[in-house]
Amino acid sequence: MIKRVVDFFGDGRYVNQRHRLFYLVLVLIVVADFLVPRGHAEYLWDRLPGWSAVYGFGSCVLLIFVSKFLGHQGGLMRREDYYD
Amino acid sequence: MTDFVHPALLFILGALPIPFLKGSIRKAYLLLIPALAILAVLTMQPGTYGAAQIIGQEILIAKVDKLSIVFATVFTIMALIGIVYALHLTRAGQHVAAFIYVGSALGVVFAGDYLTLFLFWEGMAFASACLVFAQPGEQAMRAGFRYLMVHITGGVVLLGGIILHGVATGSLLFGPIEREMGVASYLILAGFMLNAAVPPLNAWLTDAYPEATVTGAVFMSAFTTKTAVYVLARAFPGTELLVWLGTVMALYGVIYAVLENDCRRLLAYHIVSQVGYMVAGVGIGTEMAVNGAASHAFAHILYKSLLFMGAGAVIHVTGRRKLTELGGLYRTMPLTVALYMVGAFAISAFPFFSGFVTKSMVVAAAEQDHRALVVLALTMASSGTFLHTGLKLPYYMFFGTDQGLEAREPPRNMLVAMGMAAVLCITIGVFPQPLYALLPYPVHFEPYTGVHVTESLGVLMFTALGFLLFLKALDPENTISIDTDWFYRKGAKHFMWLAEKPLARYEKAVSDVSETAALPLLHGAARAGLWIDLTGVDGVVNSVARSILRGGGALRRLQTGVVTHYALAMIVGVIAATIVFAVAWR
Numbered sequence: 216m217i218k219r220v221v222d223f224f225g226d227g228r229y230v231n232q233r234h235r236l237f238y239l240v241l242v243l244i245v246v247a248d249f250l251v252p253r254g255h256a257e258y259l260w261d262r263l264p265g266w267s268a269v270y271g272f273g274s275c276v277l278l279i280f281v282s283k284f285l286g287h288q289g290g291l292m293r294r295e296d297y298y299d
Numbered sequence: 300m301t302d303f304v305h306p307a308l309l310f311i312l313g314a315l316p317i318p319f320l321k322g323s324i325r326k327a328y329l330l331l332i333p334a335l336a337i338l339a340v341l342t343m344q345p346g347t348y349g350a351a352q353i354i355g356q357e358i359l360i361a362k363v364d365k366l367s368i369v370f371a372t373v374f375t376i377m378a379l380i381g382i383v384y385a386l387h388l389t390r391a392g393q394h395v396a397a398f399i400y401v402g403s404a405l406g407v408v409f410a411g412d413y414l415t416l417f418l419f420w421e422g423m424a425f426a427s428a429c430l431v432f433a434q435p436g437e438q439a440m441r442a443g444f445r446y447l448m449v450h451i452t453g454g455v456v457l458l459g460g461i462i463l464h465g466v467a468t469g470s471l472l473f474g475p476i477e478r479e480m481g482v483a484s485y486l487i488l489a490g491f492m493l494n495a496a497v498p499p500l501n502a503w504l505t506d507a508y509p510e511a512t513v514t515g516a517v518f519m520s521a522f523t524t525k526t527a528v529y530v531l532a533r534a535f536p537g538t539e540l541l542v543w544l545g546t547v548m549a550l551y552g553v554i555y556a557v558l559e560n561d562c563r564r565l566l567a568y569h570i571v572s573q574v575g576y577m578v579a580g581v582g583i584g585t586e587m588a589v590n591g592a593a594s595h596a597f598a599h600i601l602y603k604s605l606l607f608m609g610a611g612a613v614i615h616v617t618g619r620r621k622l623t624e625l626g627g628l629y630r631t632m633p634l635t636v637a638l639y640m641v642g643a644f645a646i647s648a649f650p651f652f653s654g655f656v657t658k659s660m661v662v663a664a665a666e667q668d669h670r671a672l673v674v675l676a677l678t679m680a681s682s683g684t685f686l687h688t689g690l691k692l693p694y695y696m697f698f699g700t701d702q703g704l705e706a707r708e709p710p711r712n713m714l715v716a717m718g719m720a721a722v723l724c725i726t727i728g729v730f731p732q733p734l735y736a737l738l739p740y741p742v743h744f745e746p747y748t749g750v751h752v753t754e755s756l757g758v759l760m761f762t763a764l765g766f767l768l769f770l771k772a773l774d775p776e777n778t779i780s781i782d783t784d785w786f787y788r789k790g791a792k793h794f795m796w797l798a799e800k801p802l803a804r805y806e807k808a809v810s811d812v813s814e815t816a817a818l819p820l821l822h823g824a825a826r827a828g829l830w831i832d833l834t835g836v837d838g839v840v841n842s843v844a845r846s847i848l849r850g851g852g853a854l855r856r857l858q859t860g861v862v863t864h865y866a867l868a869m870i871v872g873v874i875a876a877t878i879v880f881a882v883a884w885r
Contacts, residue, residue: 218633225629225698241764244756251749257666258674261750267757270675274682274758275765279772282557292558292778298788 244268303348305361305409306336306375310402318391326386329394333379340371347411356471359411365739366593370408370529372737373597374401377521377604384608384716385514396429397518404522408529413461413471420457424450427523430515431507439510446507457490476534488535495527495578497544498551501571502784509563513611516563520607521600524570528577528596537584545579546676548572553683555782560621560775562610562696569646569688572680573599579677580661583668586740591660593738598653598727602645605720606688609639612709613696622775627701634708636697638717643693645724647685647759653724655755656731656746663744682762690766691773
């Protein structure tokens with residue numbers, strides 16, 4: 216069973232099904248975020264349904280590009296024999 | 300039956316017979332000791348044990364309260380899991396080192412005074428260094444020495460702080476530091492922060508852990524940093540500096556993880572990131588925040604060891620550690636993939652996994668304390684955590700381009716250990732109440748609310764969307780990253796350059812001067828001295844000697860050997876003396 220689940224995520228044959236499932240999950244999450252009851256809201260964004268999706272996507276993109284910028288332009292990434 | 304058996308003693312004394320046991324008896328013994336330790340922790344009663352006086356100082360070997368019990372519980376469970384994972388090793392060295400390491404960590408967790416704490420603190424550094432040295436090869440040896448040097452330096456700083464603190468307060472008992480922060484407090488704080496890998500004192504961790512043995516790194520990922528979180532929670536709750544350092548730390552680890560190519564170094568950067576949540580929680584210092592830090596440490600030890608075990612299994616089977624050289628292993632190692640993913644979901648705080656019920660407590664505590672920036676930064680770090688440990692690492696390690704590596708599932712004991720950790724990760728996520736009951740303060744926090752679940756899933760799954768869209772940008776590259784270890788690694792090189800080039804040149808110049816100028820001068824002076832000696836001094840000495848000889852010859856003539864001559868001389872003498880006496884008396 217475990218092998219079949221792992222294969223589903225690895226094997227190229229299932230790529231379309233994987234993508235369809237993934238986008239379905241994304242839609243469901245956003246819809247659910249609009250439907251859940253929001254009681255106490257500490258900050259402005261706590262009242263915005265869908266905020267977490269936007270923030271998660273933004274964070275991910277920001278982290279990738281800021282890090283790679285620091286690595287390439289900021290000189291953090293060096294050849295493997297840098298210390299030898 | 301006493302009501303307290305020190306688990307540190309069980310491990311440290313228990314390590315001694317290991318080399319003398321063989322085969323299955325040794326295996327049974329290795330499992331027995333952690334099992335006894337778990338029992339000892341479960342049955343212990345809060346209180347103080349082993350109070351004594353040494354050189355006029357109050358010593359308290361063990362102080363048991365709820366905070367120390369939380370950490371001791373997870374430490375002993377982790378020891379059992381780690382030993383199961385290392386059970387296939389035939390040589391005793393690593394088992395002994397691991398036992399002493401775990402014992403020392405437990406010693407710190409129960410230490411009631413600074414001297415006991417310091418002793419076990421150093422024990423931890425030396426025992427864990429052995430787990431790096433156990434890895435063959437020069438690279439590991441060098442990393443091990445750097446690790447040891449950094450920890451010895453940190454230990455000296457800590458000791459300095461302890462002595463100053465002892466002199467100022469007159470007591471070495473370990474507890475919350477209530478006085479104004481002075482030099483002593485800052486030195487102690489720096490010593491603790493070094494072990495917690497707070498930037499810029501973090502590089503030892505990401506430098507050494509990936510160089511340790513496959514089984515050694517599993518132990519290392521669990522104990523040193525979490526012991527540091529414990530002592531910070533004990534001595535410095537509510538220290539504002541820690542809130543900010545912890546928040547920076549959470550993002551720092553995530554940023555470096557993007558750049559990393561070595562699978563265990565990537566995970567090591569995520570230790571830095573996750574410990575950031577705990578340090579921030581300790582810094583916030585409210586009951587909920589300290590609860591969050593303690594529970595997150597509990598969950599973190601289990602899922603992080605699971606991740607290290609998964610990456611270790613891949614290294615054990617393939618002998619490769621770089622993401623650029625791995626890929627396509629999901630066909631041959633499906634169980635490892637599944638178990639690793641449980642750890643990945645737990646660290647990313649997916650609902651029904653352990654991180655969800657602990658990490659969110661720290662974030663909620665920050666929210667309750669009205670720290671919007673901290674909340675946003677920690678949420679961003681969660682996104683990064685899933686991006687790397689949940690997506691990037693498994694994608695390039697298990698899926699991605701098939702490198703055609705020959706692989707199989709790791710030995711059964713490794714899979715069993717991973718299974719144990721995975722079961723705990725899910726159990727804590729589904730039934731958080733037993734863990735909450737263990738925490739130092741009463742818990743008023745409900746992780747499973749509708750908003751919390753949808754918001755967490757929103758952040759995580761849209762991170763996955765970002766990953767999917769920018770996959771190419773994340774391709775691992777054959778590089779290493781410069782961290783703060785640059786200062787002592789390059790610094791040491793500059794020092795050696797200084798020693799080899801300018802200092803050596805100076806030394807040569809000095810010896811040249813001495814050879815060309817000073818030596819001839821000295822030779823001349825010596826020759827002149829010899830001449831003066833031979834002609835002048837010797838002449839004087841010889842002539843004096845000759846005069847003495849002549850005088851002696853003259854005197855010898857007076858010695859006739861005739862008694863009457865001597866008697867006559869004596870009479871003459873007596874008369875002369877009488878005359879002199881008489882005249883002088885007048």
